Amino acid sequence: MKTIILAAALRLFFPLFIFFSFYILIRGHNHPGGGFIGGLILVIPFIFHVLIHGAKETQEKLFLKRVYSLRRKEQESDLGYSIRNIGYRLRGLIPWYSRQDKDRVLVKQYVIEPLHIIPVGLSLSLIAGILPLFLGEAFLTGVWAKAALPLIGKIGTTLLFDIGVYILVSAVVLKITMEMSKS
Amino acid sequence: MQLQDNLLLLLPMLVPFIGAVLCIFCWRAIVIQKIIALLTQIGLTGCSIWLLQHVVQQGIATIQIGGWPAPFGITIIADLFSCLLLTAGALAGLAVIIYSFYDLDKPRIRFGYYPVVMIMQMGIGGTLLTGDLFNLYVWFEILLICAFVLITIGGTKQQLEGALKYVTINLIASGLLLVGIGTIYGMVGSLNMAQIAVQAQNLPHMQGLFVVASMFFIVSVGIKAAVFPLFFWLPASYHTPPIAISAIIAGLLTKVGLYVLVRLFTLIFKVEPGFTTDVLLVMAGLTMVVGVLGAASQNDYRKVLSFSIVSQIGYMLMGLAIFTPLAIAGSVYFIMHNMLVKTNLFLVGGAVAQEQGSFNFRYLGGVYKKRPLLAIIFFISAMSLAGIPPFSGFWGKFMLAKAGFESGFYTIAGISLGAGVITIIYLTKIWNQVFLKDKSKDIPVNLLHKQPFKKMLQLPMLLLLTVILALGIFAEPFIHLTMQAAEELLHSEIYINAVLKEN
Amino acid sequence: MDLIFTIAVGLLFAASLYMILHRHLFKLIVGLMVFGLASNLYVFAIGRLTREQSAIIPGDADVAFEPFADPVPQALILTAIVIGFGLQAFAIVLVKRLYQVSDSEDIDELKNTDKIDSTEK
Numbered sequence: 001m002k003t004i005i006l007a008a009a010l011r012l013f014f015p016l017f018i019f020f021s022f023y024i025l026i027r028g029h030n031h032p033g034g035g036f037i038g039g040l041i042l043v044i045p046f047i048f049h050v051l052i053h054g055a056k057e058t059q060e061k062l063f064l065k066r067v068y069s070l071r072r073k074e075q076e077s078d079l080g081y082s083i084r085n086i087g088y089r090l091r092g093l094i095p096w097y098s099r100q101d102k103d104r105v106l107v108k109q110y111v112i113e114p115l116h117i118i119p120v121g122l123s124l125s126l127i128a129g130i131l132p133l134f135l136g137e138a139f140l141t142g143v144w145a146k147a148a149l150p151l152i153g154k155i156g157t158t159l160l161f162d163i164g165v166y167i168l169v170s171a172v173v174l175k176i177t178m179e180m181s182k183s
Numbered sequence: 184m185q186l187q188d189n190l191l192l193l194l195p196m197l198v199p200f201i202g203a204v205l206c207i208f209c210w211r212a213i214v215i216q217k218i219i220a221l222l223t224q225i226g227l228t229g230c231s232i233w234l235l236q237h238v239v240q241q242g243i244a245t246i247q248i249g250g251w252p253a254p255f256g257i258t259i260i261a262d263l264f265s266c267l268l269l270t271a272g273a274l275a276g277l278a279v280i281i282y283s284f285y286d287l288d289k290p291r292i293r294f295g296y297y298p299v300v301m302i303m304q305m306g307i308g309g310t311l312l313t314g315d316l317f318n319l320y321v322w323f324e325i326l327l328i329c330a331f332v333l334i335t336i337g338g339t340k341q342q343l344e345g346a347l348k349y350v351t352i353n354l355i356a357s358g359l360l361l362v363g364i365g366t367i368y369g370m371v372g373s374l375n376m377a378q379i380a381v382q383a384q385n386l387p388h389m390q391g392l393f394v395v396a397s398m399f400f401i402v403s404v405g406i407k408a409a410v411f412p413l414f415f416w417l418p419a420s421y422h423t424p425p426i427a428i429s430a431i432i433a434g435l436l437t438k439v440g441l442y443v444l445v446r447l448f449t450l451i452f453k454v455e456p457g458f459t460t461d462v463l464l465v466m467a468g469l470t471m472v473v474g475v476l477g478a479a480s481q482n483d484y485r486k487v488l489s490f491s492i493v494s495q496i497g498y499m500l501m502g503l504a505i506f507t508p509l510a511i512a513g514s515v516y517f518i519m520h521n522m523l524v525k526t527n528l529f530l531v532g533g534a535v536a537q538e539q540g541s542f543n544f545r546y547l548g549g550v551y552k553k554r555p556l557l558a559i560i561f562f563i564s565a566m567s568l569a570g571i572p573p574f575s576g577f578w579g580k581f582m583l584a585k586a587g588f589e590s591g592f593y594t595i596a597g598i599s600l601g602a603g604v605i606t607i608i609y610l611t612k613i614w615n616q617v618f619l620k621d622k623s624k625d626i627p628v629n630l631l632h633k634q635p636f637k638k639m640l641q642l643p644m645l646l647l648l649t650v651i652l653a654l655g656i657f658a659e660p661f662i663h664l665t666m667q668a669a670e671e672l673l674h675s676e677i678y679i680n681a682v683l684k685e686n
Numbered sequence: 687m688d689l690i691f692t693i694a695v696g697l698l699f700a701a702s703l704y705m706i707l708h709r710h711l712f713k714l715i716v717g718l719m720v721f722g723l724a725s726n727l728y729v730f731a732i733g734r735l736t737r738e739q740s741a742i743i744p745g746d747a748d749v750a751f752e753p754f755a756d757p758v759p760q761a762l763i764l765t766a767i768v769i770g771f772g773l774q775a776f777a778i779v780l781v782k783r784l785y786q787v788s789d790s791e792d793i794d795e796l797k798n799t800d801k802i803d804s805t806e807k
Contacts, residue, residue, distance in 0.1 A: 138247055139246070
């Protein structure tokens, strides 16, 4: 189902959904919202992407991770090369930095499967549960930091738990979507 | 002290959960997954024994999740009954995990066998230890969905067919369980089982509604435990997956369902002479009879054992229906013994099939000559199942029958003894067909690709056999423990006080 | 209001059982979904219907203002919906795979595992 209108609209709505899901996640402590519903909202644009472009193209466009390195200069020592590479990778973390390097080479590429994200969410929630044990409280007690962050407000283990749920839910739903759209 | 108390009760759930998370992290590395699974199971067994020893010495242990006081938060509680089942389940799980190293095929392991088994163990631990009705439902669903995944792993046509029946009937059961919980909440306004038990005594005008709610629980948990009119999904699905999967499902799941029945009907709904006792007695008797008859009529190792599970469920239900301390103790002992023995019998079948390539009696034979150790393991386990003294099944059946005769339930006690005779018949049939008779000559070609027999397969069976023998020959301390557990179950105020009067 | 909910729950249960007993694979799935919804609605209805406020405590107060709806049934239903979501997703994938393997949508033909000599091995 390849419709241009939907595809163009999705491009606009993609960041909107993502920011809105963050908002729902963070507001969840005192108001309706939270990790589960936030995770579901996060997945909506991805599901639309799968609907429009198909599971295979979604994987290639959104979940294919390419790792580049610099081309090796002649007579360069191992140490110098790896230091230069680390610098290159760090610069790559800046979002709007993309140098059109002619001398970069593709080292490896891999697809980030939802399955790789699921244990991350699980372990975040688990840590949120276990942390209070070491402070002498019961399992899963909410432990709060003294200071509050701007925008987010007070942070505590409940937020960590919610983030875990958020990641887990979005990964699981993504997995189900991918599984069902393959045929 | 606080940390230790918390850990004591949480570890039976946390250990498998951590194991599962680590296993998913190492999704591709099968060898690492195997190591993690083994360590997790050993750790789980250790934790269960630690918890059992603590509960034996100091009585019921409780903690509150999140520090919320009892009727409002979720209570985790361990009494003798749940600890005994937890230990037996962990031992059976350990044996199956070791067995799976040498039997289960690679594609199935790649599909996530170990993480799913770990999460199922977590679900079992949670179901046995929770003190909150809705939490119980959630844990039960967790272990059910793991069972669904396990049954379908591999995706052969037979497996999918069996799984469809299993999933459909269990989804209906889950819906009904939720309805029952909703009814209880609507009446009492609480989900804490101890609080519900207190309120149930204070609401005499609602007794009729309590019976209605109890019927919801009988039907829904009865489906999951495979009691008489609701058992047909079990023989249709349990024999389809490979042995490493069906052994753990067959050994543990129905017994967890039965645990829920015993827990609810000792704590919340008292078994009263009249309606509930009659329903339970009829169900127990018919479950035994139909189960043994089904088992005697089958020609497939796994199917015989699947029907045998059904018949054994009848014995456990019978103890609940008779409702005297001795009968409940018999049930507890029987559930424990059955978890271990049934798992072991399934494992023996898997080892036989690995060498001979079949589960059908027509194509099997001559195992006794070839593998005497395997035959001895089967013989002792089967004698335990049939209830021949001095093996473990005897003590369970003895306690149940004695309790039945003492309290005047002659019919059900008689049925139980008769079913025991037929149990011996179908076990003898397996013994003759699989172990004694010579292997038939005209065997289809596709069954002739024999795998070499792996001697290590006998290791987990010997482990279980040791426990079964100990359970039978040194029965005194175990019977003492189960009697104690039955006393705790029947005097529900001990449980209630442990939950509510803690602070 | 209670009466409407009661009738709705009854109708949903009846419809879902009819669908589950139907011999078409797809209707089985629909039936299972409706069954889950019906039991959720039952829990919602039996937890007392209150048409006032939600149990959210305003920022300047210590307790919520009476009368407020009981939040526990809502929490139960939310959990049950999540569980049901997972189970239904699994059931859909299962039915799809089964349809691919057996090439039939008729449940009556899926009785091989019940026969005595069914195992090919």
